[in-house]
Amino acid sequence: MTTFIPVNEPWLDGNERKYLNECLDTGWISSEGPFVRKFEELFAARVGRKHGIAVCNGSAALDAAVAALGVGPGDEVILPTFTIISCAAAIVRAGAIPVVVDCDLQTWNMEVREIEAKITSKTKAIMVVHIYGLPVDMEPIVALSLKYGLKIIEDAAEAHGLYYKGKSCGSFGDISTFSFYPNKLVTTGEGGMVLTDDDDLAARCRSLRNLCFQAKRRFVHEELGWNFRMSNVQAALGVAQLERLDEFVVRKKRMGKHYMELLSGIPGIRLPLHETKYAENIYWVYGIVLGDEIPFDAKEAMKRFAQHQIGTRPFFWPIHEQPVFRKMGLFEDVSCPVAERIARRGFYIPSGVGLTDEQMKRVAEIAIRILR
Numbered sequence: 001m002t003t004f005i006p007v008n009e010p011w012l013d014g015n016e017r018k019y020l021n022e023c024l025d026t027g028w029i030s031s032e033g034p035f036v037r038k039f040e041e042l043f044a045a046r047v048g049r050k051h052g053i054a055v056c057n058g059s060a061a062l063d064a065a066v067a068a069l070g071v072g073p074g075d076e077v078i079l080p081t082f083t084i085i086s087c088a089a090a091i092v093r094a095g096a097i098p099v100v101v102d103c104d105l106q107t108w109n110m111e112v113r114e115i116e117a118k119i120t121s122k123t124k125a126i127m128v129v130h131i132y133g134l135p136v137d138m139e140p141i142v143a144l145s146l147k148y149g150l151k152i153i154e155d156a157a158e159a160h161g162l163y164y165k166g167k168s169c170g171s172f173g174d175i176s177t178f179s180f181y182p183n184k185l186v187t188t189g190e191g192g193m194v195l196t197d198d199d200d201l202a203a204r205c206r207s208l209r210n211l212c213f214q215a216k217r218r219f220v221h222e223e224l225g226w227n228f229r230m231s232n233v234q235a236a237l238g239v240a241q242l243e244r245l246d247e248f249v250v251r252k253k254r255m256g257k258h259y260m261e262l263l264s265g266i267p268g269i270r271l272p273l274h275e276t277k278y279a280e281n282i283y284w285v286y287g288i289v290l291g292d293e294i295p296f297d298a299k300e301a302m303k304r305f306a307q308h309q310i311g312t313r314p315f316f317w318p319i320h321e322q323p324v325f326r327k328m329g330l331f332e333d334v335s336c337p338v339a340e341r342i343a344r345r346g347f348y349i350p351s352g353v354g355l356t357d358e359q360m361k362r363v364a365e366i367a368i369r370i371l372r
Helices: 016-026 034-047 058-068 085-093 112-118 138-148 199-208 232-242 245-263 298-307 323-327 337-345 357-371
Strands: 051-055 076-080 097-101 123-129 151-155 175-179 192-196 286-290 346-349
Touching: 016 232, 034 051, 034 192, 034 232, 051 058, 051 199, 051 232, 058 085, 058 151, 058 175, 058 192, 058 199, 076 085, 085 097, 085 123, 085 323, 097 112, 112 138, 123 138, 138 151, 192 199, 245 286, 245 357, 286 298, 286 337, 286 357, 298 337, 298 346, 298 357, 337 346
Parallel strands: 076 097, 076 123, 123 151, 151 175
Antiparallel strands: 051 192, 175 192, 286 346
């Protein structure tokens, strides 16, 4: 029987077991354990930020970031329509209004040239999301933020070890967020982190993640927060994974190059860019966009891969087409043709850091059979 190839499989053969056993041996399994602070400090240092605030997942990191910046009712936040729903959900939950821009056909990142036209007197922030292994072109966005006095929320959930013009992704925002879900280069199973250089924002995020307990009157609350804490067990995994991030990035780049060699002969498909003028792709996932020459869409392609025991995932569904937001009356008459197209024609193939060369070869062979 053919063995199933999952879309992602993490590598957990470093110090993960050693550090987890340390948690068990010492009894420190809650958010009070020493690995939490260690992970915060190491990860912040890696990205070049002053403060790291570990939380329970990347979506929680976005909620905390939006709240810490004081985004609220009547405010507008500009973001890409081609992203995970967590980004818009954090804005909507704060009572603010998400304003979307389309994505670039080649990089799949937000179309920076559309942003300025969407800025109004109500705009409070730009939420940047680095997509699938290439960063957003940050210099124009930083310039816009300075010109109009806007905050930058930088979602670098998919950008571990990714650089923009030699500077770490996650170091550009007034506040930045990461996810440590199992498909990320650094995983804690579930987990996230908020990064910032601003002392006040950091203190605010620490309070919000911890139910807004007060130092002197713990159970008397002046405002509402969340229990977004990361456990010592999760952080122990994170420390072990972070030790190998450079190794993982090198491996992912090599995998991306190998897939390019294996798949470049298939007509009618668009593969990820290897690089742009400002960054080299780390191939967080390896995406494929079907051209019009292919007589079926991504849904059918994924079905055919599944018949050969190969896991795939669809591309993000555009924010402006999400039924939950349409029911709220958002995004009426909004059109983002590039995002709409790649959402229907795009998907990604197995590309986790644990994927072997033999598995990649089999995936490519099936891709050629299906797509040719």
